[in-house]
Amino acid sequence: MGIVPSLLVHRVAGLPSGFEELAADALADGQRLLEVLREDWESGAVRFDGAGEALFVAVAGGALVGIGGLTRDPYLADDRAGRVRRLYVRRASRRHGVGGALVGAIAAAAAAAGWPRLRVRAPAAAFAFYEARGFLRAVGETAASHVMVLDGPR
Template sequence: MQRPVGVVRVTSNRYIAGRRLSGLPHRRSTESDYDLSHRALSILRPPEELAMLYPIVDLDPRDLDELIAISQREGFAMVSRLQADYVSGLNRFDQPGERLFAWIESGRWLAVGGLNIEVHPQFADAGRIRRLYVGPDHRRRGIGRALVGAIVMHGRGAFRQFTCRVGPIQARGFYERLGFLPVAAERVTHVFEPGWPDDVRTPRET
């Protein structure tokens, strides 16, 4: 198993996302680096429940089986598609700037989400958030926010903006509370622009 991004302590809804977060108090966790300014995410880690956020480099597809069963009971297919695409080699989150993340507690995968290069021509310098899913018993704990924060921070050296395609209405509210803005584009519903320094370059520019 990969080393965790960091030890993250969470309580329900004790996270902040905003547009200008410079100077907000925060506590850094081991190996984590979520500090952003301007419109990027800031993740506070109050003490209570211990959890782990891992970057996944070499996925064992069987690790997704429990999440697949849970998501399918809700009528969602994103985790099963993640597994199928990984097994087939169609998408292994292994291109420049890409990465898959998982929230794992006591060996159980509670949430997953990843970052791909966006192929939409309107967003040529963007990373695309893909296959984000948090099990229903573990929502409203800040896990989704932490996943998005890890994804954005991982992509900061590669992408100027981040896109996603959101279906359920309740999920749209989640992304919009994090600062994602609705857009009218084919296969893209929201975009987030952190405001990186000008020296950031995408994989296609270097």
């Protein structure tokens, strides 16, 4: 598994150029998560613009190859956890470090925001991916399959 040449991961303030093609790839893969991202963005429900929140893209060779966001975890009553949201990597770019680079950027942003934990609800097919990146299976957690501990309890 190598890193895609010229892979750049950076924060964006809006849906990026190439989003439509990436969303079409997701739909062809049977995934609606980018349609949900677009709907949430257009309605204003989720814009990744709250304190500590961010939307990241992965670009290789000038093409959008992945996207993923960070929000405060809406399934918890307190603000003590971030949540990985709408992570998707183009099918042709998988197993080349794109997803890991996005998760790394999301985890770094969550730690910088002061969140001691990062949570995600992943499909079973993605369990090994998250576990290889330091997430642990969530036991007794509401609305999460995996948790990454970023810092000690505050």
